[in-house]
Amino acid sequence: MSAVPGDVAALAPLLxxxxxxxxxxxxxxxxxxxxxxxxxxALGSGGEAVLRVQPAGKRLKGAHAVDREFRVMAALHGSRVPVPEMLLSGGEDEWLDRRFIVMQRVEGVVFWDPALPDKTPAERGRVYDAMVTVLADLHDVDIASVGLSDYGRPGNYFARQFATWQRQYRASETGENRDMEQLIAWLDRHLPEDDGTVSLVHGDYRIDNLIFDPEVLAIRAVLDWELSTLGHPFADLAYQCMQWRLPNDGVFKGLGGVDREALGIPDEAAYLAAYCRRRGLARIEGWTFHLAFSFFRLAAILQGIYRRYLDGNAANAETALRYGQTVPVLTALAMAEVERGG
Structure with a gap:
C-alpha cells in the first residue's frame, strides 16, 4: 500500500x-x-471519514473536480439516490495547494467483479435490479429542486462531451491509435441532434462505484461523482452496458463472454427494458452511437491516467500502466460495435 504524501498527512490537525x-x-x-x-x-478517537484529494502535479483543465463531487453529493443527500454525507471541502490555501473533500464513511460491501461469483442467481438478480433502480431514480431527480440547475452547460450534451474528451485525449496522447482516429471520425459524423433531454448524469456508473448492504443487497451509497454533470441519461445507461462487453479477466472486469442467463444476470435487452419501464420510456434510440461514445470517453479517460503515469503523477503506477495498455482494447471494441451496428 502506498504511503500518504506528507502534505496530505499534514491535514490531520485541520480535520x-x-x-x-x-x-x-x-x-x-x-x-x-x-x-x-x-x-x-481519516481516523480519530471518535470516528472516521473518507478524504479525497486532487493528485499532485500538473492536472488537465477541468479534471479531478472534487469540488463538483462535493456539491452534487451534498445536493443529493436525503434523496432517493443514496450518497455519503458531505463533511468538509477545502484546499488551494495554506493547508494544501490542491482541493480536497471529506465525507462520511459508508459501511457495506463493494463488488469488484460484475459476475458476482460468490452470489446465487437470485442474489445476482437483486443486485442488478438495485443498480437499474437507482440509475433510473438518478435520472428522475428534479435538478431544480435540489439546486443543480446550473450544474452543466446548456446545449447538445454529446457535442460538448465529444469536444471535451477529444481535447483531453489530444492533450494526453502518447502515440498513434488508428482505431481511435477512426472512432473519432465516426462519432463526429454521427453526433445526434439535441433532443432536449436533460438529467443529472453520474458519468462513471458501474458496480464497483456502489456500496451495497451485504444482507439485503440494496445500494447504500453511489460514489465517485467527479465526472457528473447535467446531460443525457442514455450516456450513463450505455456506459454501464458498454462495460458488460469488456472481458471478465481484464483491468476492468466486465461481463464479456459470461453466461448471464446461467448466472441469473439480466441480458442487455432485459436491463434496458427494466430501465425504460421505471422511467416510463418507450425505447432507447441511437444505441450504437451511445455505446461507441462510451468506449471513446473511457478510452480518453484512461489515456489521461496513463499520461500521469508517464509524468510520474499516477496514484498507483502499476494500475495506471495497465489502464494505458487497455486503451487500444477499448477502441478496437468500439469499432467492432460500430461495424455491428452498421
Whole structure:
C-alpha cells in the first residue's frame, strides 16, 4: 500500500479542528483504489471519514473536480439516490495547494467483479435490479429542486462531451491509435441532434462505484461523482452496458463472454427494458452511437491516467500502466460495435 504524501498527512490537525466528531489523535492512511483522485481514511478517537484529494502535479483543465463531487453529493443527500454525507471541502490555501473533500464513511460491501461469483442467481438478480433502480431514480431527480440547475452547460450534451474528451485525449496522447482516429471520425459524423433531454448524469456508473448492504443487497451509497454533470441519461445507461462487453479477466472486469442467463444476470435487452419501464420510456434510440461514445470517453479517460503515469503523477503506477495498455482494447471494441451496428 502506498504511503500518504506528507502534505496530505499534514491535514490531520485541520480535520481534528473542523470535524470534532472525529475525536482526537486524527491520523490519515491510504484507502481505496482511486486513480483519478487519491482517497484516504481519516481516523480519530471518535470516528472516521473518507478524504479525497486532487493528485499532485500538473492536472488537465477541468479534471479531478472534487469540488463538483462535493456539491452534487451534498445536493443529493436525503434523496432517493443514496450518497455519503458531505463533511468538509477545502484546499488551494495554506493547508494544501490542491482541493480536497471529506465525507462520511459508508459501511457495506463493494463488488469488484460484475459476475458476482460468490452470489446465487437470485442474489445476482437483486443486485442488478438495485443498480437499474437507482440509475433510473438518478435520472428522475428534479435538478431544480435540489439546486443543480446550473450544474452543466446548456446545449447538445454529446457535442460538448465529444469536444471535451477529444481535447483531453489530444492533450494526453502518447502515440498513434488508428482505431481511435477512426472512432473519432465516426462519432463526429454521427453526433445526434439535441433532443432536449436533460438529467443529472453520474458519468462513471458501474458496480464497483456502489456500496451495497451485504444482507439485503440494496445500494447504500453511489460514489465517485467527479465526472457528473447535467446531460443525457442514455450516456450513463450505455456506459454501464458498454462495460458488460469488456472481458471478465481484464483491468476492468466486465461481463464479456459470461453466461448471464446461467448466472441469473439480466441480458442487455432485459436491463434496458427494466430501465425504460421505471422511467416510463418507450425505447432507447441511437444505441450504437451511445455505446461507441462510451468506449471513446473511457478510452480518453484512461489515456489521461496513463499520461500521469508517464509524468510520474499516477496514484498507483502499476494500475495506471495497465489502464494505458487497455486503451487500444477499448477502441478496437468500439469499432467492432460500430461495424455491428452498421
Amino acid at each position: 481534528e479542528e473542523r470535524l470534532p466528531a472525529l475525536g482526537r489523535g486524527v491520523t490519515i492512511a491510504p484507502f481505496g483504489g482511486g486513480q483519478s483522485n487519491p482517497t484516504f481514511l
